Amino acid sequence: MVRLARLSSVKENNLDALPVRTASVFSDEHIRALNSMSQTKIVEENEYLFKEGVKADRIYLVQSGSVKLYRLLSEDAASTLALYFEGDLFGEADPKSKTVQHCRALALERTIVSEIMQKDINSYVREDGSFAEAYAAWSGLMNRITQSKFRDFLHYGKSGALCALLLRLSNTYAGETDGKRYINKRITNAEMAEMISATRESVNRLLGDLRNKKVISMIEGRIVLDDISYLRKVCNCDNCPLEICRM
Amino acid sequence: MVRLARLSSVKENNLDALPVRTASVFSDEHIRALNSMSQTKIVEENEYLFKEGVKADRIYLVQSGSVKLYRLLSEDAASTLALYFEGDLFGEADPKSKTVQHCRALALERTIVSEIMQKDINSYVREDGSFAEAYAAWSGLMNRITQSKFRDFLHYGKSGALCALLLRLSNTYAGETDGKRYINKRITNAEMAEMISATRESVNRLLGDLRNKKVISMIEGRIVLDDISYLRKVCNCDNCPLEICRM
DNA sequence: ATGCGAGAATGACATTTGTCACAGGCGAGC
DNA sequence: GCTCGCCTGTGACAAATGTCATTCTCGCAT
Numbered sequence: 001m002v003r004l005a006r007l008s009s010v011k012e013n014n015l016d017a018l019p020v021r022t023a024s025v026f027s028d029e030h031i032r033a034l035n036s037m038s039q040t041k042i043v044e045e046n047e048y049l050f051k052e053g054v055k056a057d058r059i060y061l062v063q064s065g066s067v068k069l070y071r072l073l074s075e076d077a078a079s080t081l082a083l084y085f086e087g088d089l090f091g092e093a094d095p096k097s098k099t100v101q102h103c104r105a106l107a108l109e110r111t112i113v114s115e116i117m118q119k120d121i122n123s124y125v126r127e128d129g130s131f132a133e134a135y136a137a138w139s140g141l142m143n144r145i146t147q148s149k150f151r152d153f154l155h156y157g158k159s160g161a162l163c164a165l166l167l168r169l170s171n172t173y174a175g176e177t178d179g180k181r182y183i184n185k186r187i188t189n190a191e192m193a194e195m196i197s198a199t200r201e202s203v204n205r206l207l208g209d210l211r212n213k214k215v216i217s218m219i220e221g222r223i224v225l226d227d228i229s230y231l232r233k234v235c236n237c238d239n240c241p242l243e244i245c246r247m
Numbered sequence: 248m249v250r251l252a253r254l255s256s257v258k259e260n261n262l263d264a265l266p267v268r269t270a271s272v273f274s275d276e277h278i279r280a281l282n283s284m285s286q287t288k289i290v291e292e293n294e295y296l297f298k299e300g301v302k303a304d305r306i307y308l309v310q311s312g313s314v315k316l317y318r319l320l321s322e323d324a325a326s327t328l329a330l331y332f333e334g335d336l337f338g339e340a341d342p343k344s345k346t347v348q349h350c351r352a353l354a355l356e357r358t359i360v361s362e363i364m365q366k367d368i369n370s371y372v373r374e375d376g377s378f379a380e381a382y383a384a385w386s387g388l389m390n391r392i393t394q395s396k397f398r399d400f401l402h403y404g405k406s407g408a409l410c411a412l413l414l415r416l417s418n419t420y421a422g423e424t425d426g427k428r429y430i431n432k433r434i435t436n437a438e439m440a441e442m443i444s445a446t447r448e449s450v451n452r453l454l455g456d457l458r459n460k461k462v463i464s465m466i467e468g469r470i471v472l473d474d475i476s477y478l479r480k481v482c483n484c485d486n487c488p489l490e491i492c493r494m
Numbered sequence: 495a496t497g498c499g500a501g502a503a504t505g506a507c508a509t510t511t512g513t514c515a516c517a518g519g520c521g522a523g524c
Numbered sequence: 525g526c527t528c529g530c531c532t533g534t535g536a537c538a539a540a541t542g543t544c545a546t547t548c549t550c551g552c553a554t
Contacts, residue, residue: 126379133372
């Protein structure tokens with residue numbers, strides 16, 4: 001408790017926290033090459049990197065800051081698909097670039113990204129076998145992340161989805177004190193609801209249940225995972241690797 | 248009606264039916280090369296190509312037949328992830344091959360596949376830029392398929408999921424008579440339930456509702472989509488390309 | 495023709511989740 | 525210290541979905 005009292009001095013959104021960034025499959029040389037063919041974009045907090053409808057002919061490497069990728073469901077509903085941080089590469093991997101974005105990318109804070117055109121990626125892939133291999137690895141990794149979310153959020157009801165989400169967020173915003181993992185970021189019920197496609201009220205009640213069962217507790221607005229094995233049980237976690245267990 | 252009476256003579260699982268096979272991003276030369284480095288496997292109906300737990304260090308090109316990829320949820324529940332047919336390439340794209348399968352692949356009929364080791368794919372990717380580009384395209388395509396299922400099956404309740412499923416199945420098992428699309432395959436309620444993570448009874452009732460509303464009808468055990476725009480409305484279809492709208 | 499078995503259909507009821515309304519807490523800025 | 529706005533918490537109720545039991549239908553094997 002005493003130690004947790006220091007939490008407020010800890011920087012939120014700790015970069016070392018993220019288990020594995022999606023660009024980690026690339027070598028330093030790959031990253032340098034990607035940067036050299038990229039254009040730097042600065043997106044202010046609450047501004048959009050892109051919106052639905054624009055051509056999906058480029059991908060992004062996050063240099064600093066964070067981005068929420070989400071999809072509008074109706075006028076007053078949205079679904080969060082993913083969060084990206086420094087070291088994450090994201091975007092549509094469609095070489096023909098004929099698709100359009102069906103979601104929007106919002107900067108959660110002042111964010112700097114390298115924007116790389118798909119056609120430049122294609123050339124690089126054709127020319128450099130080592131990059132091609134890494135690029136395929138990245139694409140496969142993105143695929144496994146999506147697939148694992150699909151399972152977690154679809155199969156075990158909203159309570160299963162929420163428990164899985166807590167575990168994922170505790171990796172994405174990793175914190176630890178007294179041997180207990182906590183989510184080192186204040187997250188509203190509404191934000192969590194958008195991630196698992198539930199309502200704010202449902203999330204509220206489910207969190208209340210978990211609190212009553214001593215599975216989680218709140219300290220300084222952060223969620224502490226007191227009983228991880230319970231959370232794992234509810235969502236039938238099958239211990240997928242850290243690189244995949246994230247938002 | 249009269250014309251639909253001929254349905255029974257139509258071969259189920261019509262190969263021309265599938266809109267786009269996932270291997271279609273490869274050139275004939277790529278396919279030849281893949282086949283040359285592959286080992287042919289014949290899997291009898293109701294036998295497994297692989298089960299959960301084995302190393303995911305290879306991918307498969309379906310030569311003939313069909314495969315259901317599904318995941319066990321408990322002793323008496325399962326979730327169908329995808330169906331693959333002739334011309335589909337599928338499997339984990341993890342170059343490091345350190346993952347294990349978390350699902351099983353069942354042959355729905357006598358099926359012949361080319362099995363290609365990930366390490367051979369890696370060499371080919373490194374050596375041949377044109378293949379590397381196509382391989383990345385394939386991986387991206389698989390990713391978009393997964394993502395679109397994620398949206399369809401998660402966001403608009405079970406009725407939305409079922410309507411989306413009907414549309415997808417009508418592409419996967421495409422049939423058309425009198426200008427109406429139908430699902431050219433007998434599918435049980437239980438099978439559909441496993442695809443959208445619902446119960447057999449729910450599917451039954453939802454299908455009953457759709458029948459009452461004249462949105463679908465049954466002919467010879469096949470589902471005819473009488474009102475596609477209604478189905479699209481329920482699942483908020485955003486007209487994603489055919490290559491993605493499949494099971 | 496008969497009986498069997500798999501799947502469909504349906505009713506009754508429980509549980510989960512959503513919807514709406516409103517009260518309470520809490521921090522930022524004045 | 526006050527007030528405003530955002531978020532949390534919660535009750536009452538509705539709708540969606542699951543669970544269980546039972547009957548019906550239909551094709552197939554004998």
